[in-house]
Amino acid sequence: MSVHTERASPGSCDRRGAGGTPGQPPALAARPRLRTHDLEEAQVRIGEVLGAHQVRVASTGAHVDAWLYGFQLESVGLFSFGYGPEVLVTPEVQDSHLLVGMPLAGHVEVSQGRELIECTPEVASVQSLTRPTSIRWAEGRQLIARFGRPAMEAHLGRLLGRRPDRPLTFSLGMDLTRPPARSWRSLVELLRNEAEAGGGMLEQPLAVRQLEGLLMTQLLLTQPSNYSDALSGGWRKVAPPTVRRAVRLIEEHADEPLTVEDIAEAVGVSARALQEGFRRHLEKTPMGYLREVRLERAHAELAVRGPETATVTDVAYRWGFTHLGRFSLAYRQRFGESPSRTLRH
Numbered sequence: 106m107s108v109h110t111e112r113a114s115p116g117s118c119d120r121r122g123a124g125g126t127p128g129q130p131p132a133l134a135a136r137p138r139l140r141t142h143d144l145e146e147a148q149v150r151i152g153e154v155l156g157a158h159q160v161r162v163a164s165t166g167a168h169v170d171a172w173l174y175g176f177q178l179e180s181v182g183l184f185s186f187g188y189g190p191e192v193l194v195t196p197e198v199q200d201s202h203l204l205v206g207m208p209l210a211g212h213v214e215v216s217q218g219r220e221l222i223e224c225t226p227e228v229a230s231v232q233s234l235t236r237p238t239s240i241r242w243a244e245g246r247q248l249i250a251r252f253g254r255p256a257m258e259a260h261l262g263r264l265l266g267r268r269p270d271r272p273l274t275f276s277l278g279m280d281l282t283r284p285p286a287r288s289w290r291s292l293v294e295l296l297r298n299e300a301e302a303g304g305g306m307l308e309q310p311l312a313v314r315q316l317e318g319l320l321m322t323q324l325l326l327t328q329p330s331n332y333s334d335a336l337s338g339g340w341r342k343v344a345p346p347t348v349r350r351a352v353r354l355i356e357e358h359a360d361e362p363l364t365v366e367d368i369a370e371a372v373g374v375s376a377r378a379l380q381e382g383f384r385r386h387l388e389k390t391p392m393g394y395l396r397e398v399r400l401e402r403a404h405a406e407l408a409v410r411g412p413e414t415a416t417v418t419d420v421a422y423r424w425g426f427t428h429l430g431r432f433s434l435a436y437r438q439r440f441g442e443s444p445s446r447t448l449r450h
């Protein structure tokens with residue numbers, strides 16, 4: 106896993122422009138990539154990250170104050186950007202990635218094919234970009250989640266148990282007030298908070314892979330798409346030998362980035378079928394079983410190390426536990442003491 110960050114020039118990230126209000130830094134300010142008043146430079150540099158596009162300033166003589174903050178993980182990126190004044194944006198049709206735009210302030214009008222929506226902090230746009238798209242963006246701030254299309258469609262294939270036979274396209278508007286969408290947005294905020302606070306989770310490949318998988322799974326299950334019916338359809342029953350193979354794979358690879366989709370693909374079934382098989386034969390989910398194995402491995406590591414050579418946070422992240430509070434609670438319930446006490450003794 107690598108996090109790609111390009112530093113802006115010294116002094117360019119003041120707290121009074123670039124999408125922030127006086128005294129308030131913009132989203133992802135700790136990850137600067139660009140600040141410029143040159144429209145052509147902004148169009149090229151932002152296009153390198155979020156896809157080639159044409160930009161036209163809506164008002165003649167308006168002052169451009171463009172910025173870009175953010176970072177790219179393996180399959181998912183998170184960015185905050187803007188041009189300053191109201192602009193008209195026309196992305197080029199492409200199939201390398203798709204974008205989810207979430208206004209933090211102001212509003213954005215997005216049209217794609219026959220769909221036209223007005224985005225606000227309560228309505229996001231899911232831009233598949235395989236069809237002509239146009240965007241009218243008033244002054245404001247926007248958070249963009251970028252998903253690599255090959256990774257997203259491979260993830261979709263693991264959920265389906267087969268290779269997708271046509272490009273994935275989503276409905277344009279996402280109502281962020283709906284419970285499933287709120288859950289997806291909370292995952293975005295977890296990623297954003299880690300980037301802004303400089304937490305250690307983004308340096309742990311296991312934790313990053315799990316978070317990326319959760320973001321893709323939740324988006325696929327939350328937002329209507331041309332695969333929604335297939336994702337909610339039936340599945341064949343999984344026999345006990347298949348479940349045993351999955352259990353063995355989990356135990357042998359618990360220290361690697363592992364998702365339910367990876368496990369399902371390895372044993373030759375869909376993710377939904379594997380979930381049903383584990384519930385029927387083991388009365389737990391594949392990820393529940395994986396968490397149990399990792400909890401045991403974390404306990405074993407803490408028991409043989411000391412505060413001089415390890416921290417609870419490092420051990421938790423190394424074994425895929427991205428929420429330290431839940432890790433501590435599960436650990437205490439399982440072993441009768443806190444992780445820190447095990448480490449001290």
